[in-house]
Amino acid sequence: MQVTLKKYVLELKHTFSISRESHDFQDSLVVGLTLNGKTGYGEATANPYYKITVASMMEEIKSIEYEINNFELGNPEDFHAFLKERGLSNFAICALDLAAHDLYGKLKEKPLYKLWGTSNKNYPITNYTIGIDTIDKMVEKVIEKPWPLYKIKLGTNNDLEIIKELRKHTNATFRIDANNAWTPEQTLELAPQLKKLGVEFLEQPLHAENIEGYKAIIDKCPLPIIADESCIVEDDVEKCAGLFTGINIKLTKCGGLTPALRMIKKAKSLNMKVMVGCMTESTVGISAIAQLLPQLDYVDMDGAMLLKHDIASGVKILEGGEVVFPSINGSGVTLL
Template identity: 60%
Template sequence: MKLQLKSYDLKLKNTFTISRKSIDSQPSLVVALTADGFSGYGEATSNPYYNASIPDLMTEIEKVRLLVEQTYGIPPEAFWDTLAPHLAHNKFALCALDNAYNDWYARSKNLKLYELWQYNISTIPLTNYTIGIDTIENMVAKLKAKPWPIYKIKLGTADDIAIVTELRKHTNAIFRVDANCAWTAEQTITNATTLKKLGVEFIEQPLAAADWEGQRDVFKKSILPIIADESCITEDDVAKCHGHFHGINIKLMKCGGVTPARRMLTQAKQLGLKTMVGCMTESTVGISVIAQLLPELDYVDMDGALLLSEDIASGVTIMNGKIEYASGNGTGVSLCEGLGEG
């Protein structure tokens, strides 16, 4: 198996702001795994919050190059188990390799990835579209520029209620709000009452990731469901979220790829938690992997590529929240410039 790496700087259409940072571009690393005439693709982006940088990702992947290139043909779960001990400290690197291998393996079997998993795509959720933090005027303009059935609204400002109140005047769409750890328990409980009246479906990660005591109080008293994000990183976190959150938002890069993500979804369902997968600001390479999980999800946030001024790949497409799968096998991804073969 041949391993190739290529870094990109993904330019955004607009400055994207959440409670802790703003970006105009997103560094990204694409992994290609090629063997037997098929190529599979995976992606990981930089993220200061999780100490992930492109140079570090490349360094860590190079350390396991020989192992990766000698280990192929085995099922994806076995591939992940082989690499995990070497990359347990760098889940973003593990994710890129795991996703690429899953893609390659499905293509080698002449199957779409969701077909390999025997998922039924007859019923899949719509994706939301994210409105990043900005002036209220600019947030309204972004909403009007992208009519959509479901919006995720980034919050964590002194004007959070005013933002949602104003946005509600301009659309009847479903709202979801994401405070990215910026609120207290008291603020969350109070805000939830107002936000429900404004047509908000749920609140994502209102408290600091480690504030389990506060989150337990919110869980008991919030009138809206609360979905974990920063509090649910890896498989070990799912059980912790039971009794503290109503659902979990899994990020493939945080947990180490689509293989552990599938296990997390199974565990969440067993605990009665709502299931969601979210994206980073990433290209269609990463988004197309998320699409394979849709039959297992209650909610999905996979709009990352829609925020880019120019994509680096083709694959799944999204129109008005609805996901259309690509015609090709695996994840259906094809890079716009030649990395990999087949």
């Protein structure tokens, strides 16, 4: 295989804010793997919370570039195991793993969801994310982008007021992501009121390390609780059982589609709901997530919808949430 690396700076339509950070641009690494005239593409975004930069990912991959170029791709799982053995970060592994899956599907002349024995006839629709802002700005964003399902980022001093005001402007279902910002007491106080306001579930309301807090609220909270920062890698899935209703898998954090498929299987065996989320990726990363749709209960794959300009074609999300899968195989990605 021949590996290529390219950095992109993705400009967002709006400043994106959560409880711990804000940004207007998202640095992203796109990896290409070429074999027999076909090229597969994968993506991983930089993340200051996890101390990951595009430069650091490039350095990791370049350190084993010779080995990658000489690797015989039998299947993506073997390639992923090879990358793990080389000690790369999960973010760098994700970009390479997504590229390997896309390439593998293109070589096999099938979309990934078909290679996995699933059908794309039924799938959950993605939410559209509204980042933290002034209440007026958050209302403007909802009005600007009518959507049947919103994820609302919270973690402010007026969280309930925000939801009450947004509810005046839409009948859409709400999901709440507090990004570790609440206490157990806040969660139990807010949850009944939020449920009455049409909230579907709470994502990571408490800090990931607050195990005792999650033990205290899981049976008392009237809303389902989904793990995000508490479920990063495969070993975390079983740890979340009994503390959370479900898990949110991020491909960049766990290391790509290969471990994500195992995490989905494990979570289902534990009777947990399964969601896959995004990290403001372009259509490169979103198209990989879309291949998992038939296996999911929930999905957050609006990353490319939040960008001013996309960098690739692949899966398209129409108004209202319908997904159009590309005719190209693999993940169906082509760089623009």
